[in-house]
Amino acid sequence: MLETFQDQGYAVFPEFLEKAEIDTLKAAVDEHAAAQPQRHAYENEQIGALVWHPRVGELVDELMGGPYVFHHIHAARHDAGKNGVSWHQDYEQYPQTNRSHLMVHVFFYLNGLNGTIGDLLLVPGSHRYATDSRALTFLGTSDLPGSITVDDVPPGSVLIVHSAMWHARRPKPGGEDSPRWFIDASYGRSGVKWPSYRAPGMLANLRERHVAAGGTRPWLFDETQFFDGARARATMGSLEGSVMLDLPQWQNS
Numbered sequence: 610m611l612e613t614f615q616d617q618g619y620a621v622f623p624e625f626l627e628k629a630e631i632d633t634l635k636a637a638v639d640e641h642a643a644a645q646p647q648r649h650a651y652e653n654e655q656i657g658a659l660v661w662h663p664r665v666g667e668l669v670d671e672l673m674g675g676p677y678v679f680h681h682i683h684a685a686r687h688d689a690g691k692n693g694v695s696w697h698q699d700y701e702q703y704p705q706t707n708r709s710h711l712m713v714h715v716f717f718y719l720n721g722l723n724g725t726i727g728d729l730l731l732v733p734g735s736h737r738y739a740t741d742s743r744a745l746t747f748l749g750t751s752d753l754p755g756s757i758t759v760d761d762v763p764p765g766s767v768l769i770v771h772s773a774m775w776h777a778r779r780p781k782p783g784g785e786d787s788p789r790w791f792i793d794a795s796y797g798r799s800g801v802k803w804p805s806y807r808a809p810g811m812l813a814n815l816r817e818r819h820v821a822a823g824g825t826r827p828w829l830f831d832e833t834q835f836f837d838g839a840r841a842r843a844t845m846g847s848l849e850g851s852v853m854l855d856l857p858q859w860q861n862s
């Protein structure tokens with residue numbers, strides 16, 4: 610698993626979740642999807658608790674090989690006719706220049722993938738190259754050289770992908786009687802500050818719930834390892850020329 614991930618940037622764990630977990634999480638995602646007004650997925654009791662799922666934690670521990678922090682969790686139910694998502698990557702960095710520290714996305718397919726509604730497309734190896742996420746949108750959801758299609762995994766399967774890997778969701782017909790319940794959670798290796806997620810108070814809230822549930826990983830929710838992501842996005846538009854020239858490495862050499 611580690612070797613595949615190092616080489617290809619992703620790893621598949623078929624039927625990773627147990628039946629009872631799948632059922633609980635499906636109900637939780639339904640509840641989240643129906644909530645009015647809309648709420649953040651982490652606020653849901655079961656979805657939030659998935660952030661520190663012990664067996665998922667073991668996998669992420671192995672891949673990270675050292676300390677790391679939680680970034681965000683999303684949840685959605687994809688019904689028949691759901692739109693696709695063009696090629697993009699989700700590595701959190703402003704501006705996109707390097708891949709020094711690992712960030713992963715853990716994809717949970719509660720009802721698996723079966724070639725209906727939406728297929729997951731990946732370009733193994735593409736995580737090695739720093740690319741602006743929006744730079745790939747024009748590619749739509751067509752096959753790319755070297756891309757693979759994930760359209761056949763059983764219920765409860767988990768995929769872990771390097772967050773910088775190019776990926777897309779290709780819309781497919783069918784699936785009227787069987788939605789895709791999807792959750793994704795993201796974690797980043799410690800050692801650099803990560804852009805904060807757009808939910809102030811999320812880390813403190815999850816840390817509190819985690820500790821109250823007897824959790825032993827409060828370090829997952831460490832605000833000091835983040836900077837203001839909204840400010841970074843706003844500042845991006847004003848960058849000019851080679852940012853390198855502003856860096857201490859350049860100025861001191």
Ligand SMILES: [Fe+2]
Pocket residue numbers: 697698699776
């Ligand atoms: Fe994505």
